[in-house]
Amino acid sequence: MEKEDIKKILEFTIKEKEIIKALNLPEEVFLPLFFSVRFGGDWSVHKNSKTLMSVKEKITEYDKETKIGYTLEKIYLFVNPEILAEEGKVYRMEKCGNKNERELVERPYSTTIDGKYIIEATLNPKKMKIAVKHLQGPLIFFGPAAYGASHEIEHLKNGEIHGIPFWDFEYVLKWNIITFYIITFYIIKAYMLTFHITNLYSIEKLVNSLNIIKIIKIKYQKIHFSKI
Numbered sequence: 001m002e003k004e005d006i007k008k009i010l011e012f013t014i015k016e017k018e019i020i021k022a023l024n025l026p027e028e029v030f031l032p033l034f035f036s037v038r039f040g041g042d043w044s045v046h047k048n049s050k051t052l053m054s055v056k057e058k059i060t061e062y063d064k065e066t067k068i069g070y071t072l073e074k075i076y077l078f079v080n081p082e083i084l085a086e087e088g089k090v091y092r093m094e095k096c097g098n099k100n101e102r103e104l105v106e107r108p109y110s111t112t113i114d115g116k117y118i119i120e121a122t123l124n125p126k127k128m129k130i131a132v133k134h135l136q137g138p139l140i141f142f143g144p145a146a147y148g149a150s151h152e153i154e155h156l157k158n159g160e161i162h163g164i165p166f167w168d169f170e171y172v173l174k175w176n177i178i179t180f181y182i183i184t185f186y187i188i189k190a191y192m193l194t195f196h197i198t199n200l201y202s203i204e205k206l207v208n209s210l211n212i213i214k215i216i217k218i219k220y221q222k223i224h225f226s227k228i
Contacts, residue, residue, distance in 0.1 A: 019132050023119065025079075028052075033077040033121055037130065044152035053078045053152045055113075057145045070126040076139060078115035083153060084138055085112040094151060096161040103163030107147040114138035 016034065020027050032043035032054035044053040055076045062069030088109030095102040114137035122131045141149055154161055 023132070023134065025117065029079055029117075030077065030119075033075055033119065036075045037121065037123060042148035042152050044155045046156065051080050051156045053081045053115075053149070053156065055141065055145055055149045055152065057141070070124070073123040073125075075121040075123065076135070077119040077121070078113060079117040081113055081115045081149075081153060081156070083111055083113055083149075086110070086150075090147065092147060093166070094147075094161065094163065096155075098160070101166055103161065103165055104168075105151075105161065105163040107150045109146060110140060110142045111146040111149055112138050112140050113149055113153075 016030075017027075020030055026048070028047045029050065029052060031045055031047065032052050035041075035043040036054040036056050040056070042053070042055050044051070046052075055078070057074040057076070059072045059074065060069055061072060086108035090107045090109050092105060092107055093102040094105050118135040118137050118139065120133055120135050123129075124131070151161065
């Protein structure tokens with residue numbers, strides 16, 4: 001690592017400590033927030049009898065005229081978060097950090113959360129600034145932020161995320177109408193070559209005698225692969 005990089009890291013860390021001091025909170029409270037800033041994603045942890053959670057919202061601003069935009073990140077830090085209300089049900093695949101595979105879970109589409117203390121950190125990649133302030137709750141989250149909050153609170157309550165493993169799923173191959181006609185064409189062509197058929201009357205007779213339509217319908221049906 002270059003000396004200039006080390007200097008910048010030290011300056012950044014000092015600025016973090018100044019923010020902590022200004023907000024008059026214990027340093028360990030900021031752990032999930034700093035993780036979200038550094039590594040991305042949502043985080044939760046138990047620390048000194050406190051439950052801590054960070055939830056991230058992403059908002060993309062794009063100027064169609066200049067064709068330039070940026071994705072604003074709003075990170076919310078909750079001390080002792082509490083879910084006040086949930087609405088809706090969304091089925092989705094999620095992967096927990098301590099598991100190798102994703103699982104099917106249910107999450108609320110919107111969730112209302114309050115906490116003993118709430119901090120908002122707004123990361124602006126265009127201005128390269130991270131603005132931090134205290135907020136009054138409760139806050140309402142929708143979509144991805146609601147899923148993330150539900151995921152982290154489940155961690156805080158139960159330790160692990162429990163869902164349906166992906167191997168309970170079943171592969172299904174769907175045939176569209178174009179595929180149907182292509183298969184029909186090649187099956188008829190194969191029979192024509194096999195039996196040296198050259199006229200339409202003979203084709204119709206062959207189709208009726210060999211029940212070829214039934215064969216085509218079977219091929220057109222969805223093919224279900226057996227479970228792994």
